[in-house]
Amino acid sequence: MQAVIIAGGKGTRLAPLTHRSPKPMLPLLDRPFLTWMVDRCREAGVTDILMNVQYQAAQIQDYFRDGSDFGVQIRYILETTPLDTAGSMKLAEPYYSGDPLIVFNADILTDLDLKALIRSHLETQADATLTLARVEDPTAFGLVELIDPPDRAGTWSAQAKPIKAFREKPTAEEAAQLGIDTINAGTYILQPELFRDYPADRPLSFERKVFPDLLAQNKRVTGFIWEGYWMDLGTPAKYIQGQLDMLTGQMPCALVKEAIEVKPSAWVANSAQVDDRAQLEGPCFIGAGTFLGPKAHIAAGTIVGAQSLIDCPLAPGCYAPGTLAV
Known part of the structure; x- marks a missing residue:
């Protein structure tokens, strides 16, 4: 075909x-x-x-x-x-x-x-x-x-x-x-x-x-x-809802195959860096190369795109998304 x-x-x-x-x-x-x-x-x-x-x-x-x-x-x-x-x-x-x-x-x-x-x-x-x-x-x-x-x-x-x-x-x-x-x-x-x-x-x-x-x-x-x-998926509301359905398993898919479910319905891409003190509420998704600092709070229903910086300290070690400051 x-x-x-x-x-x-x-x-x-x-x-x-x-x-x-x-x-x-x-x-x-x-x-x-x-x-x-x-x-x-x-x-x-x-x-x-x-x-x-x-x-x-x-x-x-x-x-x-x-x-x-x-x-x-x-x-x-x-x-x-x-x-x-x-x-x-x-x-x-x-x-x-x-x-x-x-x-x-x-x-x-x-x-x-x-x-x-x-x-x-x-x-x-x-x-x-x-x-x-x-x-x-x-x-x-x-x-x-x-x-x-x-x-x-x-x-x-x-x-x-x-x-x-x-x-x-x-x-x-x-x-x-x-x-x-x-x-x-x-x-x-x-x-x-x-x-x-x-x-x-x-x-x-x-x-x-x-x-x-x-x-x-x-x-x-x-x-x-x-x-x-x-x-x-033709409207913003449906576009968001479809992604949340994927995260909760209502829409079975393999789009999260390069991510880890760190808690129920909270998925983090393998290449993202998330501080242990950051708060994640499912359903949510953290994209590739993203950095979440200790004060980051990701509310339920949030999709964070790739290469995002949230609570990234202005320190010499924080050069790029995915790089933890030291």
């Missing part, structure tokens, strides 16, 4: 954090979010990655280069003008190998099992497989209505069902009447030929055009329901 990571958005909901950085390069516990996505692809055996870039694209290209340092191959699809959620897929078409495409929105934090998703797509012989998540309040999302096959034998399961319809954001009353709580979770597997008949260099929307077209053409469109962790 090939991966397509859609990473060209401006991230206006995350301003001012995104004024100087593209949204997918914002750090999650000291590492750009995109590194986490690339790692997930590699661990699932997907090493051919096409990355759609636009806003501050050079930051992404300079960081990842050809991907070899990350154990993958990365090629960049530069979107010079906004082409909506699916326009970049048509732009990337010359690079398609013919294998199915696993497509990621670069602002979704999830512990989705990519290998299970790939198996489901192949077993159902779908033209498109959309990952779905359940939400308590569906009024903020467009809903995905599923068909419960009368015969569960064969390709269908409790996790994979055919999609019947896409519905706009409902009112609370409509949501209760519909009894639907499954939403588009932002990860898809698509057959590359689905984009063949769309014009190039024009805006194209997954939600308003591509997915409804598939149903109208009687294509095999499957919903893969993921019952694990899922969060859209």
